[in-house]
Amino acid sequence: MSTVARRALHRLSSPFRQTTGFARWILLSGLVIVAFFVLVAMLAPWIAPYDFAQTRTDAGERIPKAAPPSAQHWLGTTSFGNYDVFSRVVWGCRTALQVVFTAVLLSLFLGVPLGVVSGFLGGWLDRILVLVMDALYAFPSLLLAIVFSFLLSDQLGGGVISAGVALTVIYVPQYFRVVRNTTVSAREATYVEAARAIGARNHTIMGRYLFGNVIQSVPVIGTLNAADAIGTLAALGFLGIGIQPGDAAEWGYDLQRALPDASAGIWWTGVFPGLAIVLLVTGLTLVGEGLNETMNPTLRRRRLRPFTLPPRGAVAMQAGKGQVDL
Amino acid sequence: MFVQYLDYLRDVATLNFGETITDNRPVIEIVQNHGGATLTLSVAAFAVALLIGLPLGVIAGRLRDTIPDLVIRVFGIVTYAAPVFYWGLLFQLLFSGILGVLPSSGAASPITIFQVEPVTHILLLDAAIAANGDAVLDVLEHLLMPAMTLGLLLSGIFIRLVRVNVLQSLQGDYIEAARARGIKESRVLRSHALRNALVPVVTVIGLQIALLLSGAILTEATFNWPGIGNELVQYINLRDYAAVQGIITMFAVVVVVVSILIDIVNALIDPRVRY
Amino acid sequence: MSERPSTGSAPGDDVLSVRDLRVWYGTEKGAVRAVDGVSFDLRKGEILGLVGESGCGKSTLGRGLLGLLPAGAARDGEVLFKGTDLLSVPPDRMHRMRGPQLGMIFQEPLTRLNPLMRISEHFEETLRQHRPGIGRDEIREVALEVLRVMGIPPTRYRSYPHEFSGGMRQRLMIALALVLKPAFVVADEPSTALDVLVEAQIIRILHDLRTDFDTSLLLITHNLGIIAEACDRVAVMYAGEIVEIGDAREVFSDPQHSYTRELLRSTISLSTTGLNFIPGAPPDLVDPPPGCHFHPRCPDAMEVCRSTHPVQRVHPNGVRAQCWAADVRDEVPEVASVDTTPLAREEISVADEA
Numbered sequence: 008m009s010t011v012a013r014r015a016l017h018r019l020s021s022p023f024r025q026t027t028g029f030a031r032w033i034l035l036s037g038l039v040i041v042a043f044f045v046l047v048a049m050l051a052p053w054i055a056p057y058d059f060a061q062t063r064t065d066a067g068e069r070i071p072k073a074a075p076p077s078a079q080h081w082l083g084t085t086s087f088g089n090y091d092v093f094s095r096v097v098w099g100c101r102t103a104l105q106v107v108f109t110a111v112l113l114s115l116f117l118g119v120p121l122g123v124v125s126g127f128l129g130g131w132l133d134r135i136l137v138l139v140m141d142a143l144y145a146f147p148s149l150l151l152a153i154v155f156s157f158l159l160s161d162q163l164g165g166g167v168i169s170a171g172v173a174l175t176v177i178y179v180p181q182y183f184r185v186v187r188n189t190t191v192s193a194r195e196a197t198y199v200e201a202a203r204a205i206g207a208r209n210h211t212i213m214g215r216y217l218f219g220n221v222i223q224s225v226p227v228i229g230t231l232n233a234a235d236a237i238g239t240l241a242a243l244g245f246l247g248i249g250i251q252p253g254d255a256a257e258w259g260y261d262l263q264r265a266l267p268d269a270s271a272g273i274w275w276t277g278v279f280p281g282l283a284i285v286l287l288v289t290g291l292t293l294v295g296e297g298l299n300e301t302m303n304p305t306l307r308r309r310r311l312r313p314f315t316l317p318p319r320g321a322v323a324m325q326a327g328k329g330q331v332d333l
Numbered sequence: 334m335f336v337q338y339l340d341y342l343r344d345v346a347t348l349n350f351g352e353t354i355t356d357n358r359p360v361i362e363i364v365q366n367h368g369g370a371t372l373t374l375s376v377a378a379f380a381v382a383l384l385i386g387l388p389l390g391v392i393a394g395r396l397r398d399t400i401p402d403l404v405i406r407v408f409g410i411v412t413y414a415a416p417v418f419y420w421g422l423l424f425q426l427l428f429s430g431i432l433g434v435l436p437s438s439g440a441a442s443p444i445t446i447f448q449v450e451p452v453t454h455i456l457l458l459d460a461a462i463a464a465n466g467d468a469v470l471d472v473l474e475h476l477l478m479p480a481m482t483l484g485l486l487l488s489g490i491f492i493r494l495v496r497v498n499v500l501q502s503l504q505g506d507y508i509e510a511a512r513a514r515g516i517k518e519s520r521v522l523r524s525h526a527l528r529n530a531l532v533p534v535v536t537v538i539g540l541q542i543a544l545l546l547s548g549a550i551l552t553e554a555t556f557n558w559p560g561i562g563n564e565l566v567q568y569i570n571l572r573d574y575a576a577v578q579g580i581i582t583m584f585a586v587v588v589v590v591v592s593i594l595i596d597i598v599n600a601l602i603d604p605r606v607r608y
Numbered sequence: 609m610s611e612r613p614s615t616g617s618a619p620g621d622d623v624l625s626v627r628d629l630r631v632w633y634g635t636e637k638g639a640v641r642a643v644d645g646v647s648f649d650l651r652k653g654e655i656l657g658l659v660g661e662s663g664c665g666k667s668t669l670g671r672g673l674l675g676l677l678p679a680g681a682a683r684d685g686e687v688l689f690k691g692t693d694l695l696s697v698p699p700d701r702m703h704r705m706r707g708p709q710l711g712m713i714f715q716e717p718l719t720r721l722n723p724l725m726r727i728s729e730h731f732e733e734t735l736r737q738h739r740p741g742i743g744r745d746e747i748r749e750v751a752l753e754v755l756r757v758m759g760i761p762p763t764r765y766r767s768y769p770h771e772f773s774g775g776m777r778q779r780l781m782i783a784l785a786l787v788l789k790p791a792f793v794v795a796d797e798p799s800t801a802l803d804v805l806v807e808a809q810i811i812r813i814l815h816d817l818r819t820d821f822d823t824s825l826l827l828i829t830h831n832l833g834i835i836a837e838a839c840d841r842v843a844v845m846y847a848g849e850i851v852e853i854g855d856a857r858e859v860f861s862d863p864q865h866s867y868t869r870e871l872l873r874s875t876i877s878l879s880t881t882g883l884n885f886i887p888g889a890p891p892d893l894v895d896p897p898p899g900c901h902f903h904p905r906c907p908d909a910m911e912v913c914r915s916t917h918p919v920q921r922v923h924p925n926g927v928r929a930q931c932w933a934a935d936v937r938d939e940v941p942e943v944a945s946v947d948t949t950p951l952a953r954e955e956i957s958v959a960d961e962a
Contacts (some may be wrong), residue, residue, distance in 0.1 A: 020604075022539075045590070135368040145543070145588065145592075146543070146545065146585065146588070147543035147544070147546045147547050147584070147588065148543070149547035149550065150547065150581050150584060150585075152545070153569065153577070153581070154577075154578075154581060157569075157574065157577060195595040238414075238416050241416050242418070242547070244552055244567055245416070245418050245551065245553075245554070246554065246569060247526050247566075247569065247570050248569060255562045259418075262416070262418055262419060263418070263420060265422065266418075266421075266422060266425070266555065268427040268430075269423075269425040269429065269430050269437070270423050270425055270429045270430050271430060272426070272430035272431055273430070274430070277419075277422045277423075277426070278422075278423070278426070279421060281416070281419035281423070284412050284414075284415065284416055284419065285411060285419065286369065288414035288415075289410055289411055290414075292410050292413070292414055293410070296410070321474060327386065433849040455732045475634070505719065505722075506714070506716065506719035506720050507719060507720050507721055507723075509676070509714075509720075510712075510714055510720040510781070511673065511704060511733075512676065512706075512707060512720070512733050513676055513711070513712040513785075514711075514737075514784065514785070515703045515704060515705065515707035515732060515734075515737060515738060516703075516734065516737050517703060517704030517737065518703075520733070520737065524725075524733065525722055528724055529722065529723075529724055547620070566767075
C-alpha cells in the first residue's frame with residue numbers, strides 16, 4: 008500500500024481506534040445498518056422477486072391490488088399500479104443509494120477543488136465564490152432541490168443522474184467552506200513561514216496540512232450529507248419531481264401514493280417504504296454522529312474511574328515510610 | 334440582462350413576485366390568501382416542538398451518558414431521520430384510518446369555511462373573532478395532526494441542540510465557582526446552566542426557519558392543508574415555472590428577514606453582544 | 609505526627625487541623641497520588657503559603673480541603689475545621705458551610721463569573737442562598753460594603769462581568785468569596801493570571817484579610833516572592849507531600865530541605881547573576897520515586913534517600929522538614945546507622961532525561 012493511502016487510512020481509522028464505549032457503539036451500529044442497506048442495493052436484482060414496475064407475476068397472473076402481506080407478497084401489494092411492495096422497497100434502496108452516492112461524490116469533486124483554489128488565490132474570485140456558497144448554504148435545501156430538479160428535468164430526464172446532480176448543489180457549499188477555510192489558515196499560518204524559512208516547498212507543506220485536516224472532516228460531513236440527501240430525495244419523490252415513476256422505484260413517491268390508503272386503514276403500502284427511509288437515514292446519522300463525537304474533543308469528558316484508597320499500611324511498606332524507628 | 338435583474342429586484346422590494354402562468358394569479362395574492370394557514374401551522378408546530386424538545390434536551394444534558402440520555406438522543410435522531418410526511422402518514426393511519434377520531438385533510442370542514450368570514454385570512458382567528466365556538470373547535474381538530482407532525486420533526490433538532498448547549502454550560506468555570514460559594518445544585522442548574530444554555534438556542538431557533546419552511550411545505554401537502562406550501566406543490570405539478578419561482582423567491586425573502594430579526598433579538602438578550 | 613512551630617499559641621486557636629490527608633484519583637494509567645499524607649495546622653487569622661512546582665498537588669490539596677473535587681477522587685485522613693471533621697460531613701451540610709464558613713478564590717477570574725448575570729445578581733444569589741429571607745436592600749448594603757473594601761465603586765454594582773478589567777474581576781471574586789465572612793479561605797493561584805502591578809494589589813488585599821475579615825488563608829502559588837511578602841508561614845510541597853513547613857522568614861533564610869533550597873536559588877531577582885534551575889522533571893504521581901521522592905533530582909542525595917522515606921522532624925529553628933541531608937547536617941543521633949554514601953551521579957542524569 009502506498010504511503011499516501013496508508014497515511015489516509017491511519018488518519019481515518021484513528022478516531023475509530025480512539026473511541027470509547029458509547030461512541031464506538033454508535034459508530035458500529037450505524038455502520039452495520041448502512042452496510043446492510045448497501046448490500047441490499049447491490050444485490051437488488053437477486054433479492055427482489057419482481058421488477059419495480061412489474062404488474063404480473065412471471066407466471067402471467069395479475070398481481071392483486073392492495074393485498075395485505077402474505078406468503079406470495081411478503082410486504083403486501085400497492086394500491087397504485089399493483090406492484091409488490093417488497094420489490095419496490097428493495098429497488099428503491101438501490102435507487103436511493105445510487106442517487107446519494109452520485110450526489111455526495113459530485114459535490115466532493117466540485118467543492119474541494121473550488122475550496123482550494125478559492126482559498127489559495129484569494130482576491131475577488133474568492134469573495135464572489137464565498138458569497139455564492141454562503142447564499143446557497145443558507146437557502147433551505149428542499150427549495151434548492153426543487154429549483155434544480157425543475158431546471159434539470161428538461162435536460163437530463165427523470166432518472167438517477169438527474170436527481171443526483173440536482174442534489175449536488177445543496178452539498179457543494181459545505182465542502183467548499185471547510186476546505187477553503189483550512190486553505191486560508193494554512194496559507195497564513197506562521198509555521199508555514201517558518202517551514203519556508205528552512206527551505207521546505209510551498210505546496211508540500213500546504214498539501215500535508217490540508218490533507219490531514221480535510222481527511223478528518225470529510226467523512227463526517229459526507230455521511231451527514233448522505234443522510235440528508237436520502238430525505239431530500241424522498242421529499243422530491245413525494246412532491247412528484249425528482250425520480251419519475253417510469254425510470255425507477257423511489258420510496259418517497261411510494262409514500263405519496265400510499266397517503267390515501269392511510270385514511271382507509273391500509274398500512275403496508277406506506278409503513279414499509281417509510282421504515283426503510285428511517286432506518287437508512289438513522290444508520291447514516293449514527294455513523295456521522297459517532298465520528299463527530301470522537302473527533303470533537305470539547306464534548307469528550309476525561310473519565311475518572313471511581314476509586315477507593317488502599318489501607319495505609321500497604322502503601323507505607325512500598326514507599327519505605329516509617330521503616331526507621333524513631 | 335442586468336436591467337432585467339434590477340427590475341426584478343425592484344419588483345421584489347415592492348412585494349411584486351410576479352404572476353402564475355396557469356391561472357394568472359399574482360403571487361402576492363396567493364400569499365395573502367394562504368399565508369395565514371401556513372402561519373397558523375408554523376406557530377402551532379413550533380409550540381409543539383418547544384414543548385417536547387426543550388424539557389427532553391435539558392434532561393438529556395443533565396443526565397449525560399445515562400440510559401434516559403441515550404433514549405432521548407435516539408428519539409431525537411429518529412424523529413429527524415423520518416421524513417415529515419412519513420410521520421404524517423403514520424398519524425393519519427392511526428388517528429384517521431384505525432381510530433377515526435381526527436380528520437386527515439383540510440383546515441376545516443366545509444361548513445366552517447362557509448360560515449366563517451375571512452377577516453384576517455387566518456381561519457383560527459377569524460373563527461374566534463366571529464365567536465363561533467364550533468368553528469374554532471373544528472379548526473383545532475384539523476390543526477392537531479399537522480401541528481404534531483411538523484412539531485415532531487422540529488423537536489428532534491431542538492433536543493440535540495439544547496442538549497449540547499446544556500452540556501457546554503455545565504462545564505463552565507462559573508459553575509464550579511458557584512458551587513464553591515455553596516449554591517445548591519438545583520439552583521446552579523436552573524439559573525446558571527440553563528439560562529446560559531438557552532441563549533444560543535434562540536439563534537438556533539432562527540436558523541431552523543429553513544427546516545420549518547421545507548417541513549411546512551411537505552406537511553401541507555400531506556394533509557392538504559391550505560397554506561402557501563400546498564399551493565406551491567400544486568403549481569409544481571402543473572409545471573408552472575413562474576409560480577414556483579415567485580413563491581420560492583418570497584420564501585427566500587422571508588428567510589432573510591427572519592435572520593435579521595433573530596440577530597436583533599440576540600443582541601437584546603445577550604449583554605455581551607452590542608452593535 | 610506533626611508539631612506546630614513554637615509560636616506559643618494554644619491548641620484552641622486552630623481554625624484548621626489537617627492530619628494525614630490523602631487525595632488520590634483513579635485513571636487508566638493507575639492511581640494518581642495527588643496528595644499523599646499531608647498534615648498541618650492553621651491558626652485564626654494566619655496566612656499559610658503553599659508553594660511548589662506545577663503538578664505537585666497543591667491545587668488538589670486546596671480543593672480537597674473544601675471538598676470541591678471531581679467525582680472519582682477519593683479522600684481520607686482528617687480535616688478538622690473548628691472541631692468538625694470535614695471529611696465526614698454530608699454533602700448538603702458542606703454546601704451550607706461553603707460561603708459563610710469556607711471560601712475559595714480561583715485562578716482565572718474571567719471565566720468564573722456568569723457572563724449573563726450582573727454583579728448585583730451574583731451577590732443576591734449568594735446571600736439569598738445562605739441567609740434566606742434577606743431583603744434586597746440589605747443585600748445591597750452588605751455587598752457594597754465588601755466591594756468598598758476591595759476598592760470597587762458602588763456605581764459598578766449593576767455592571768456585567770465583561771465590563772471589568774482582569775484585576776477588578778479578581779477583586780470581585782474575592783468580594784464574593786468573602787461577603788459572608790468565612791473563617792477559612794483557599795486562594796488558588798489568585799494572581800497568576802494577572803499582570804505584575806495588579807498582582808501586587810491583589811496580594812495586598814489578601815494580606816489585609818485578617819484585619820478586615822479575621823480570615824485564615826491558604827495561599828497557593830508557585831511564586832516565592834508573594835509568599836515572602838504576604839505569608840506568615842509557608843509549606844513547601846513536592847510530589848504530593850509537604851517537605852518543609854514553618855515560619856516564612858525562617859524557611860527563606862535557612863531552608864532545611866534541599867528542594868526548598870534549590871527552589872529559592874532558582875528564583876530570579878535583581879541580584880541574580882546566573883540562572884539556576886532544578887534539573888529533571890516533576891515526578892510521576894502515579895509511581896513516584898521510592899524513598900524520598902526528590903532524590904533523583906537532589907544534589908545532596910545519599911543512598912538512604914533512595915531506600916527509605918525521610919522522617920518528619922522539627923529542626924532547631926522551629927521549622928518542620930523531612931530530609932535525610934538536613935538530619936545529617938543537624939547530626940541527629942538516629943542517622944548514625946543509615947547509609948550516607950552520596951548517590952551516584954547516574955541516578956541524577958537519568959532523571960534529567962525523564
